Amino acid sequence: MQHSTNLPHPFEPTQDELPPKPGHHFELDRRKFFKLFGGGLAVAFVLHDLFSFAGETLPPEPSSIPTSQVGAWIHIGEDGTVSVYTGKVEVGQNIRTSLSQIVSEELKVPISSIKMIMGDTHLVPYDAGTFGSRSTPQMGTQLRKAAATAREALVQMAAKNWNTAAKTLQAEKGTVIDPANNKKIGYGELTKGHQLLLPISDQASMTAAADWKVAGKSVRKINGRSFITGKHEYVSDMKLPGMLHGKVLRQPSYEAKLLEVDVSKAKAIPGVIVVHDGDFIGVAAPDVRTAGKALQAIKAKWDESTQHPSTANIFEYLVKNATAAASGRNAGNTKGSVQQGLTIADFTHAKTYNINYIAHVPLEPRAALAQWKDGKLTVWTGTQRPFGVQQDLAEVFKLPKEKVRVIMPDTGSGYGGKHSGEAAVEAARLAQEAKKPVKMVWTREEEFTWAYFRPGGVIEVNSGVTNDGTITAWKFTNYNSGSAGLNTQYKITHQQIAHLPSDSPLKQGSYRGLASTANVFARECHITDLARLIKMDQLHFRLKNSNDERLTAVLETAAKAFGWNSSAKSAGHGFGIAGGFEKGGYVATCAEVIVNSDKEVKVVRVTQAFECGAIVNPLHLENQVMGSIVQGLGGALFEAIDFADGKIRNSGLSAYRVPRFSDIPKIEIVTIDRKDLPSAGAGEAAIIGIAPAIRNAILDATGIALTTLPLLPNGVLG
Amino acid sequence: MVLDVNGVKHEVTVDPDVELLSVLRNELDLTGSKYGCGEGACGACTVLINGSPSRSCITPVTSVAGKEIITVEGLEKNGKLHAVQEAFLTTDPFQCSYCASGMIMSAVALLKNNPAPTEDAIIKALNGNICRCGTYPNIVKAIQLASKP
Numbered sequence: 001m002q003h004s005t006n007l008p009h010p011f012e013p014t015q016d017e018l019p020p021k022p023g024h025h026f027e028l029d030r031r032k033f034f035k036l037f038g039g040g041l042a043v044a045f046v047l048h049d050l051f052s053f054a055g056e057t058l059p060p061e062p063s064s065i066p067t068s069q070v071g072a073w074i075h076i077g078e079d080g081t082v083s084v085y086t087g088k089v090e091v092g093q094n095i096r097t098s099l100s101q102i103v104s105e106e107l108k109v110p111i112s113s114i115k116m117i118m119g120d121t122h123l124v125p126y127d128a129g130t131f132g133s134r135s136t137p138q139m140g141t142q143l144r145k146a147a148a149t150a151r152e153a154l155v156q157m158a159a160k161n162w163n164t165a166a167k168t169l170q171a172e173k174g175t176v177i178d179p180a181n182n183k184k185i186g187y188g189e190l191t192k193g194h195q196l197l198l199p200i201s202d203q204a205s206m207t208a209a210a211d212w213k214v215a216g217k218s219v220r221k222i223n224g225r226s227f228i229t230g231k232h233e234y235v236s237d238m239k240l241p242g243m244l245h246g247k248v249l250r251q252p253s254y255e256a257k258l259l260e261v262d263v264s265k266a267k268a269i270p271g272v273i274v275v276h277d278g279d280f281i282g283v284a285a286p287d288v289r290t291a292g293k294a295l296q297a298i299k300a301k302w303d304e305s306t307q308h309p310s311t312a313n314i315f316e317y318l319v320k321n322a323t324a325a326a327s328g329r330n331a332g333n334t335k336g337s338v339q340q341g342l343t344i345a346d347f348t349h350a351k352t353y354n355i356n357y358i359a360h361v362p363l364e365p366r367a368a369l370a371q372w373k374d375g376k377l378t379v380w381t382g383t384q385r386p387f388g389v390q391q392d393l394a395e396v397f398k399l400p401k402e403k404v405r406v407i408m409p410d411t412g413s414g415y416g417g418k419h420s421g422e423a424a425v426e427a428a429r430l431a432q433e434a435k436k437p438v439k440m441v442w443t444r445e446e447e448f449t450w451a452y453f454r455p456g457g458v459i460e461v462n463s464g465v466t467n468d469g470t471i472t473a474w475k476f477t478n479y480n481s482g483s484a485g486l487n488t489q490y491k492i493t494h495q496q497i498a499h500l501p502s503d504s505p506l507k508q509g510s511y512r513g514l515a516s517t518a519n520v521f522a523r524e525c526h527i528t529d530l531a532r533l534i535k536m537d538q539l540h541f542r543l544k545n546s547n548d549e550r551l552t553a554v555l556e557t558a559a560k561a562f563g564w565n566s567s568a569k570s571a572g573h574g575f576g577i578a579g580g581f582e583k584g585g586y587v588a589t590c591a592e593v594i595v596n597s598d599k600e601v602k603v604v605r606v607t608q609a610f611e612c613g614a615i616v617n618p619l620h621l622e623n624q625v626m627g628s629i630v631q632g633l634g635g636a637l638f639e640a641i642d643f644a645d646g647k648i649r650n651s652g653l654s655a656y657r658v659p660r661f662s663d664i665p666k667i668e669i670v671t672i673d674r675k676d677l678p679s680a681g682a683g684e685a686a687i688i689g690i691a692p693a694i695r696n697a698i699l700d701a702t703g704i705a706l707t708t709l710p711l712l713p714n715g716v717l718g
Numbered sequence: 719m720v721l722d723v724n725g726v727k728h729e730v731t732v733d734p735d736v737e738l739l740s741v742l743r744n745e746l747d748l749t750g751s752k753y754g755c756g757e758g759a760c761g762a763c764t765v766l767i768n769g770s771p772s773r774s775c776i777t778p779v780t781s782v783a784g785k786e787i788i789t790v791e792g793l794e795k796n797g798k799l800h801a802v803q804e805a806f807l808t809t810d811p812f813q814c815s816y817c818a819s820g821m822i823m824s825a826v827a828l829l830k831n832n833p834a835p836t837e838d839a840i841i842k843a844l845n846g847n848i849c850r851c852g853t854y855p856n857i858v859k860a861i862q863l864a865s866k867p
Contacts, residue, residue: 091814092812092813092814092815092816092851093813094813218810220807220808220810221810221812221815224807224810224812224815225799225807227812227815227818228799228803228806228807228812228815228818228822229750229790229791229793229794229799229803230748230749230750230751230789230790230791230818230819231750231791232815233749234752234816236749236752236753237743237749239747287744288740288744289733289736289740361850362814362816362850363752363754363760363762363814363816363817363848363849363850364752364754364814364816365753365754410814411814412752412814412815412816413813413814413816413850413851415850441753443756444754444755444756444757619810620810622856623810623811623812623813623851623853623856624813626852626853626854626855626856627813627851627852627853628852629852630852630853630854631850631851631852633852652755652756652757652759653754653755653757653759653760653848654755654757654759658848658850659852659854660845660846660848660854661840661841661844661845661847661854661857661858662841662842662845664854664855667855
């Protein structure tokens, strides 16, 4: 059976990262630019220098920057306001704050004078999306350079004004100062009457992380007050004059086919608009309640004869329906001969690991507010890919992209689960018919059923080890989970690693750490098993085989803070460790569990070491790492989507368990600040260690080697 | 019917079985209280009803007529934040902050009855509030900061 969920579709989320697409929506030229933003000085990210900075000489006309090369820009207005334009969006990772810190640091302006304009397709340069932990290493680096370029240009402008040498001047708090005579001029005053558009210079001197004064500090969330007062408007809170509320008729089960439908009773309700267009049936009404009543008044008959796999047979199903191994950048490593490696081993070990589907459960469900005006469509929606949703809308409504504007206000989280724009399309279709703005807010049940999941998967590992602790063979076959974290980080001569996509019965997509939550689990469980076979300590075995000094450093740091060698272990207690790296972040996690005589398992404490280069904001990094551990704890212990007959059976928060206060063990986080390394993202790698660390601790306590995620769906060892 | 919200009396005309959350958000434009689950399982909609933390998404509006309702918007007085809000601002535990209003209302209710709660008491009182970003230990710290020493 083939499922339509695997066909290409404009809203289909990607299982792995999306490849960066060249942008081509924004006709940027200098005159248009300053018409939009007012006069002053702007620095844009471009790959090739198109302009040469020549004092007050304007760039040659027509001056246009190929938009595929623009990733971010900074504008300094005549009033001294610094505006930063980026396609990255805020879903709680606090990138609004950390990018502000980076600009403040390099431009030498107070953080309070910076305005961040994010995720608005009409104002910011094209961006593929906020995923893959790219905001800090890529956007952060671009903005650092842009800010440094602007600062140097401003200093040169002041030098020219004062007829002195630039190198004798200093930039500080939004002004240029001449220490020789204490003369001072504000950035705004310097840019007055100018329309200067500069490319980012690779030569601009940037502040070393060791000398950071604003970056590297625990700056509080810059718009924090609006959240703790309830004033921040998430999309679900927004309202426009005359706005209607939308609801969409959903299939009773996946792939149910509509046989007949009668919408007349819904249409008869005063104020209700009904849209029946192809397989889309939706309603809009002046209030949510009436919209709900209208939806109930629609009589539909469905054909639900499609056979579906269920939770009970999903793992067999995924293996049986696997296709050829992924190639290209998603292919696994193959070298040596696994057969030969197994032959020379003192012990061989084969295990199969099963990974259940889990849900992101962003606390704010999908929401969109759509408005049509003069043939142009504006949609406010919580998405990690505003430009992707703009593209979807343009295709669906057959509009040129300039006529579609997508705006993403700071949103109630995503965790990789909001790459798509379903609610945006639904709201826009209803608003088109209603000729009024329409807001769609998905229910929790809709979010559980019609969004997408972290893939389920099956991972087979067949390995060999010799008594001296050498891993001689490593065959690793992943069905359906995805390719992130597929390859091993250990020294192994003979390896054969593959990812085989399968026919997923559930819609699946990105997640925090992508497939590495599955692949690293299987790998790190198996590594501990090998250590036990040769009676070697599982930490020592990892250190002996580690192929990466940063991995070794986090393993040693976590073990030391945890007291791996020094802590006494009482009866019933077990220690486990796991480690890995993903997207530039390195993690090692130690866990202690206690298993009582009723086989109840309690995670007592977790120590996690994390390193992602130079730390931009220690407090917000801690929150990211802590949040990853806690979210990872849910997937490790009890989160699993339960499905049968094309229906999700636990599509509410009373049925799908997520971690709560009482589930949280004592958590110790040790961050390593590598000021000598570029900053990397922190929202993903930090999640991968917790599940295998707990599993390995249970093994240490009981001798029971669990192989399925979640480990303890019923809270006890089965 | 008349609703007493944040010390202001509002005359509202609504279906009798509609939930309080819907009236707050859609009729009174008080959108600080959030929809998260619709079954009282996540706490994002928490408000105080006669001082008790209540899940407004499962509270029929008719059941609160004549009662004193406080939402997150009612905590700030004359531009001055409530001590619990101040503590959250200082501790800065939130990521996406969608759970913030509910967390803060649950914390305000707890500290009113128990100004110096133990960590266990905080966990017990807040266990109905989900933070999917998972920064629970720092939320506990914020509540401890707002506690009387």
